[in-house]
Amino acid sequence: MKRHVFAAALALVPAAVLAQSNPVAQLEGEPYIHDPSTIVESDGKFYTFGTFGGGLVSSDGWTWKSGPVRPGGGVAPDVIKLGDRYFVAWAVGGGGMNGGHKSDVRIMWTKSLDPASKDFAFHEVGTVASSDGVELHDAIDPAFLLAEGRLWLSYGTYFGTIRMIELDPRTAERLPENQPVDVAIDMEATALLYRDGWYYLLGTHGTCCDGPNSTYNIRVGRARSPLGPYLDNFGVPLLKGGGKLVWGSNGRGMGAGHFGLVDLGDGVEKFSFHYEADMDRAGRSVLAILPLTWKNGWPVGQENLRPGTYEIQSERGGALQLAVDEVRLPFKWTGFGPPKEPLVPVPDQTLDQNRATWPAGPIPVDMGDYMVRPHQHWTIEPVAGAGGWFGAPYVRIVIAGTSRALAATPAGDVVAVPAFTGAPEQLWRIDQLADGAFRIIPKSTPDPFRPLALSAVGASTPRLVRFDPASDAGKWTFRRP
Amino acid sequence: MMHKARVLGAAFALLAASAVPVAARAAPPLAPHFTPATAGSVAPDADGFIRRWLLLEPIAKPNRTNQLFTSTYVRAAFAADRPAGLGTGSGQALPRDGQTIAHKGASLTWHALDATPWDVKLFGFAQAYGKPTYGVIFWAVTVIDAPRDIPDAHLAAGSNSASVWWLNGAETAALFGDRRMVMDDVVSPAVGLKKGRNVLVGAVINGPGLSDFCVRFVDGKGQPIRDLAVRAQ
Numbered sequence: 001m002k003r004h005v006f007a008a009a010l011a012l013v014p015a016a017v018l019a020q021s022n023p024v025a026q027l028e029g030e031p032y033i034h035d036p037s038t039i040v041e042s043d044g045k046f047y048t049f050g051t052f053g054g055g056l057v058s059s060d061g062w063t064w065k066s067g068p069v070r071p072g073g074g075v076a077p078d079v080i081k082l083g084d085r086y087f088v089a090w091a092v093g094g095g096g097m098n099g100g101h102k103s104d105v106r107i108m109w110t111k112s113l114d115p116a117s118k119d120f121a122f123h124e125v126g127t128v129a130s131s132d133g134v135e136l137h138d139a140i141d142p143a144f145l146l147a148e149g150r151l152w153l154s155y156g157t158y159f160g161t162i163r164m165i166e167l168d169p170r171t172a173e174r175l176p177e178n179q180p181v182d183v184a185i186d187m188e189a190t191a192l193l194y195r196d197g198w199y200y201l202l203g204t205h206g207t208c209c210d211g212p213n214s215t216y217n218i219r220v221g222r223a224r225s226p227l228g229p230y231l232d233n234f235g236v237p238l239l240k241g242g243g244k245l246v247w248g249s250n251g252r253g254m255g256a257g258h259f260g261l262v263d264l265g266d267g268v269e270k271f272s273f274h275y276e277a278d279m280d281r282a283g284r285s286v287l288a289i290l291p292l293t294w295k296n297g298w299p300v301g302q303e304n305l306r307p308g309t310y311e312i313q314s315e316r317g318g319a320l321q322l323a324v325d326e327v328r329l330p331f332k333w334t335g336f337g338p339p340k341e342p343l344v345p346v347p348d349q350t351l352d353q354n355r356a357t358w359p360a361g362p363i364p365v366d367m368g369d370y371m372v373r374p375h376q377h378w379t380i381e382p383v384a385g386a387g388g389w390f391g392a393p394y395v396r397i398v399i400a401g402t403s404r405a406l407a408a409t410p411a412g413d414v415v416a417v418p419a420f421t422g423a424p425e426q427l428w429r430i431d432q433l434a435d436g437a438f439r440i441i442p443k444s445t446p447d448p449f450r451p452l453a454l455s456a457v458g459a460s461t462p463r464l465v466r467f468d469p470a471s472d473a474g475k476w477t478f479r480r481p
Numbered sequence: 482m483m484h485k486a487r488v489l490g491a492a493f494a495l496l497a498a499s500a501v502p503v504a505a506r507a508a509p510p511l512a513p514h515f516t517p518a519t520a521g522s523v524a525p526d527a528d529g530f531i532r533r534w535l536l537l538e539p540i541a542k543p544n545r546t547n548q549l550f551t552s553t554y555v556r557a558a559f560a561a562d563r564p565a566g567l568g569t570g571s572g573q574a575l576p577r578d579g580q581t582i583a584h585k586g587a588s589l590t591w592h593a594l595d596a597t598p599w600d601v602k603l604f605g606f607a608q609a610y611g612k613p614t615y616g617v618i619f620w621a622v623t624v625i626d627a628p629r630d631i632p633d634a635h636l637a638a639g640s641n642s643a644s645v646w647w648l649n650g651a652e653t654a655a656l657f658g659d660r661r662m663v664m665d666d667v668v669s670p671a672v673g674l675k676k677g678r679n680v681l682v683g684a685v686i687n688g689p690g691l692s693d694f695c696v697r698f699v700d701g702k703g704q705p706i707r708d709l710a711v712r713a714q
Binding site: 134136158159160185186187205206207210213215236240241242243 | 509514546547548599600602604605639641659661662663664665666690691695
């Protein structure tokens with residue numbers, strides 16, 4: 001009941017306004033959830049499930065609403081698709097305090113997560129792990145990983161150890177004779193990744209469930225074997241409390257927990273999680289999605305590109321700019337060597353000086369040597385009501401101090417139109433790639449999963465072509481002037 | 482999930498529940514967390530962790546949340562609930578294994594134990610003796626004989642939740658807030674170990690958490706100091 005009252009109150013505030021004022025807790029709709037499961041696609045929509053049943057669904061990873069159905073109640077589920085079936089693991093019992101620490105991790109499957117589908121029907125697999133309520137272990141918070149043809153499940157919480165078991169990748173049943181292995185202590189909400197021969201165990205440290213005072217933060221250790229030993233970047237075993245920070249409180253989001261990998265292909269990785277408290281949403285627990293990059297073999301959470309004015313530099317060399325005639329800076333040449341006159345600063349070129357040569361209509365855009373000139377400076381801001389894609393808002397990109405906006409043409413070129421109108425070809429999404437660079441995608445791209453991206457098809461020629469993660473042509477960096 | 486649940490209203494109910502005499506329940510065994518300390522001394526383990534301790538059965542100190550463990554609160558709590566007869570300094574008289582004291586109406590016993598794992602699982606200790614496991618203060622004492630003066634010795638401690646550590650009567654390390662245990666969480670300045678007898682006293686406070694701690698001495702490069710003899714008497 002409380003939740004409904006709040007939702008009604010929130011509806012009075014445009015969600016996009018919230019998004020603009022809070023680049024952290026940026027998703028729109030009703031992103032209220034705790035312990036979100038790994039986001040999976042089913043029937044063309046994206047699903048995540050939370051504690052106590054139910055979950056969220058979205059068609060674009062930006063606007064989320066309630067509606068999914070997960071029977072069984074309990075806490076902190078995870079979901080993985082194996083073949084044509086979605087397997088859901090969740091815990092019944094445990095969680096400490098009134099629930100004690102006697103718990104079962106159970107698994108069920110369905111061929112669709114869409115309650116309206118004829119294939120939506122859950123079938124019980126059974127209990128795959130338990131804690132007896134006496135041992136220093138609490139069998140909750142399961143997390144799947146399919147890697148190298150084998151299916152693993154981590155589970156556990158602060159009450160003792162995190163454990164790993166192996167399941168049958170065809171049925172998700174526990175393998176016969178398989179015994180759990182302790183892999184960490186003092187964490188909860190674990191998740192597993194496999195990359196370049198390393199197994200990564202992620203988990204949450206800190207305090208949950210205390211609103212804006214929650215200290216939840218996501219940590220990671222890695223090992224060559226799924227059974228450990230998992231060490232952090234200081235060599236501290238996760239069995240002795242180690243863990244490298246991946247993400248924590250940021251901006252208006254407090255307490256980050258329950259990591260889930262969102263692999264969007266093309267070298268774009270993001271992570272889903274919940275903030276314990278979105279300060280702009282009355283401190284409610286919300287779903288969040290942010291970029292995930294990799295540095296020296298470790299996952300590093302990133303925030304979305306902050307609104308502001310940037311130089312947009314191609315990895316091929318050359319700054320994105322209006323293709324206009326150069327306006328030289330006035331300068332009196334006095335030769336090299338020590339000055340013979342008092343030193344006087346040379347002022348920056350002003351926008352008015354620079355745009356003396358600009359034509360009135362659309363202006364072609366190219367790349368050139370960065371000279372800190374106004375026609376090379378772009379202001380990037382989220383656009384209210386324009387939506388977004390998997391945690392990244394659609395933005396406008398305009399020449400700083402003007403409304404002249406970067407726009408895609410039907411032929412795949414880019415121009416700067418005289419005024420921003422909000423048309424799809426003038427809206428852009430900026431995806432940070434796993435290597436830390438960015439790609440720039442027009443909202444008008446036909447397929448968001450196989451997008452056309454702004455690319456350096458020549459040393460000074462940008463054009464919209466299918467993004468190739470193996471090439472630097474479509475990779476950009478943003479620098480403050 | 483709400484597993485950590487260190488702040489929930491439900492926690493209060495649990496605190497009350499865990500304070501109920503557990504005689505009706507079968508107390509979990511002390512093993513696999515501890516064995517009775519043998520006579521004499523033992524060396525720290527291979528990583529330098531000190532496993533031999535005199536542990537006092539927990540003092541009840543209900544707390545709804547660990548978030549209130551500020552330095553002021555923790556120091557005041559430990560001052561108010563310091564066990565009778567626990568002195569200061571390396572020359573202090575130590576509690577004895579099996580010694581029972583009266584504290585605010587409760588009868589509490591000191592136990593000389595060796596931790597089986599690297600950390601001292603206070604929750605398991607309390608559970609095995611049928612004592613409250615949440616909303617508690619634990620006291621721990623050990624004696625460290627150093628073969629020589631070791632001026633570059635640093636005390637490295639981790640605890641769940643807050644704790645304070647006194648070496649030879651001087652506060653040496655303090656961990657405040659809602660702590661989870663991690664090895665070498667707080668490393669003291671070079672407090673040094675003097676040749677011969679050194680007394681280390683610690684206190685750990687927890688609300689709804691899995692109490693434990695780990696303590697070792699490390700050198701200036703963070704390497705464990707192992708050539709020590711640890712006694713509980």
